[in-house]
Amino acid sequence: MSKTGVFIETTDQEIKQSVFGVISAAAAGGGEVTGFLLDGRADKYKDQLAACGVTELVALEAKDIDFSKSPQATGEALAKGATDFGISALLGVSSPTGNDVLARAAMALKAPLALDCMDVDFTANTVKKSHFSGKAVATLEMTGALFVCGIRPNSFEAVESPVTIKITPHTVEVENSDAIIVTEVQAADSSRKDLTEATVIISGGRPMASSDNFKILDECARKLDAVVGASRAAVDAGYAPHSMQVGQTGKIVSPKLYIGCGLSGSVQHFAGMKTSKVIVAINTDKDAPIFTKSDYGIIGDLFEVVPALTKELEKQG
Ligand SMILES: Cc1cc2nc3c(=O)[nH]c(=O)nc-3n(C[C@H](O)[C@H](O)[C@H](O)COP(=O)(O)OP(=O)(O)OC[C@H]3O[C@@H](n4cnc5c(N)ncnc54)[C@H](O)[C@@H]3O)c2cc1C
Structure with missing residues (x-):
């Protein structure tokens, strides 16, 4: 059975809400859904993820790396996880963080990348994207053994699809790159929701x-x-x-x-x-x-x- 990987993006120790829609899209594709988590809180999230169809939660770790400070290390770790677990499509939310790390993962995998997608077909290996200020919708064929795809938030409804989940800690070796270090994140206005x-x-x-x-x-x-x-x-x-x-x-x-x-x-x-x-x-x-x-x-x-x-x-x- 094919395996679809989902980057489990978290903020303030919570899973980003739109991740659940992406998981449902992956589960609807028919394959097994593998979640990749990088914030070390697998036990906290496992029930929520099992409820919408994640069968395996891979808790990625790397020696001396703080993923929250390094988008490059996060992208590389996702790429290694996708390779080690035999993933055929790696998805995430097309949020600023998602776009950043998915692009780095695609680069490391030398895999095709499409961001801000509104639909994905895992059988035909195609994605749909809006073009020309929404006047046209393009269907893109993703070639190769694995593709990387960012999904526009709320494109898919989160659907309950309970499964048994297993947590798999997985250590990867990634370069401790200091090309970009996130030193501080300032919310534009914390009183307003995203x-x-x-x-x-x-x-x-x-x-x-x-x-x-x-x-x-x-x-x-x-x-x-x-x-x-x-x-x-x-x-x-x-x-x-x-x-x-x-x-x-x-x-x-x-x-x-x-x-x-x-x-x-x-x-x-x-x-x-x-x-x-x-x-x-x-x-x-x-x-x-x-x-x-x-x-x-x-x-x-x-x-x-x-x-x-x-x-x-x-x-x-
Ligand atoms: C390259 C480029 C990028 C752009 N990007 C964006 C973008 O990201 N987002 C964006 O929004 N725009 C963008 N614009 C601007 C866009 O072209 C419009 O100028 C803008 O969206 C108009 O905003 P508006 O509808 O608020 O104002 P207006 O076009 O001025 O419309 C106001 C409307 O309110 C109605 N109205 C007046 N009084 C009332 C009232 N009391 N109650 C109810 N209705 C009333 C009027 O009948 C009118 O239809 C971009 C433009 C360019 C060139």
Whole structure:
């Protein structure tokens, strides 16, 4: 039976939420799923990983190496793990960390690499990627004995698929490279959750008119358990930080529900959120292009519609 490897990315001693969707994608492929963990907490995570289909959790170690400080050593260790455990496809989340280490792993393996993929077919060895600001979807054939693939967060739903898991400690030899050493990681704003991980997003555009006005989106977001995003026009005007920008030059997101408030529907914004499962637009202009690209449209002033929505959600508890 073929084996698919998954890089188990962790932050703050938790598995990154979107990793579970990647595991489900790997499990749906029919082969065995091998997780590669590099933070030494295999016992803590094993039950969560077994619940979604990981049959073997390989706890990678290397003498005198702190993987959290070395993306190069992490990539090389993943490559060694993939080789030693006979993996035919190595997957991970296309997050900043995932993209960094998967690229280094592919380099070490001399294997083909595709990042930000929306779909993967393990039988045909193909992946699907969005191109030209989301106007085209390319199907790429991955040749060779092993390929490396980063999956766009939330492209796959995490599905329960319980199995028995075994933990295998595995020591690899990797070079103690000092080419890049991570000395500090500063979260942009620890009070806001990661947009790319969100299942519900409510975004504001240019008509928000001030950073203070974003409070109405924050209030609604709390009721919806949503994360607040922004268009580039709102970011450029200084109403929101760049970490909140959705789009071609911002974050690529794929939530279950995307609520756009005062967004015209530019191609560059859509490039970042068009794979949202349901899109709702609130706009005063009935002819705004966003209405042609949304599942539901509300013609109205966001400063009236959003507080009314929040109030209604409050009533429902
Ligand atoms: C190379 C490049 C990269 C780019 N990357 C990005 C990117 O990553 N992300 C991004 O977002 N943009 C990006 N842009 C900018 C993009 O082209 C648009 O300019 C931008 O998305 C417009 O933002 P907006 O929809 O908030 O504003 P606008 O286009 O000004 O639209 C505002 C909308 O709000 C409506 N409106 C006005 N008042 C209200 C109200 N009170 N209530 C409800 N609706 C109201 C208006 O009818 C209008 O439709 C990029 C552009 C370029 C050239």
